[in-house]
Amino acid sequence: MKCPHCLENFRETWSALKDSSNDSPADPDGTWELGYTKCPGCNRVTVRMRQKVGGMTKSEALVRPRAPNRMPLPADIPEEFIGDYQEACAVLPDSPKASAALSRRCLQNLLREHFSVEHGNLHEEIAEVVPKLPSYLAAAVDAVRIIGNFAAHPMKSTNSGEVLDVEPGEAEWSLDVLESLFDFCFVQPAVLKQKREALNEKLSDAGKAEMR
Numbered sequence: 001m002k003c004p005h006c007l008e009n010f011r012e013t014w015s016a017l018k019d020s021s022n023d024s025p026a027d028p029d030g031t032w033e034l035g036y037t038k039c040p041g042c043n044r045v046t047v048r049m050r051q052k053v054g055g056m057t058k059s060e061a062l063v064r065p066r067a068p069n070r071m072p073l074p075a076d077i078p079e080e081f082i083g084d085y086q087e088a089c090a091v092l093p094d095s096p097k098a099s100a101a102l103s104r105r106c107l108q109n110l111l112r113e114h115f116s117v118e119h120g121n122l123h124e125e126i127a128e129v130v131p132k133l134p135s136y137l138a139a140a141v142d143a144v145r146i147i148g149n150f151a152a153h154p155m156k157s158t159n160s161g162e163v164l165d166v167e168p169g170e171a172e173w174s175l176d177v178l179e180s181l182f183d184f185c186f187v188q189p190a191v192l193k194q195k196r197e198a199l200n201e202k203l204s205d206a207g208k209a210e211m212r
């Protein structure tokens, strides 16, 4: 399985989490078994809960983490954006509405802090940033307002963090867009910076002028 924390593959062995009586608790809905496994890569514990009825597994849910991370978060992403993003991922299975609201708030912070857009409403801020983005990303960011049907739900634009009804796929799309923006704003520049530094080291060793 893939570790839900770091998304690396590993062979899992589940151990039972039991109370001192060594029995899994039972109620009229079934027997509730808690199991855990630890990822050898990131050393994090994953806990799952299984509902068994008549010896058969009826349902299974992740307890820790509540939902798999959608991608390993690179170190280059500033802390201020990570909180809303991670919470938007965590609540997605239970509440796409809440997830989309957190994603909109995160997107707005990113547009204001990183792209220094003029503070208005999210609709205008997206319009301002779209011409500054490469076309693949511009279309993706613009689609946040289209998929979210901002025209019919103006509160999504004026109060970005408000929990409002979502269109099908809107919450997932908002997270997809945030991930692509993180990559564009923070990850790729850091990768290129590292490569440029390595190149400059070679150039300087060879007695040549460094690339700026």
Ligand SMILES: [Zn+2]
Binding pocket: 003, 004, 005, 006, 007, 008, 039, 040, 041, 042, 043, 044
């Ligand atoms: Zn892991």
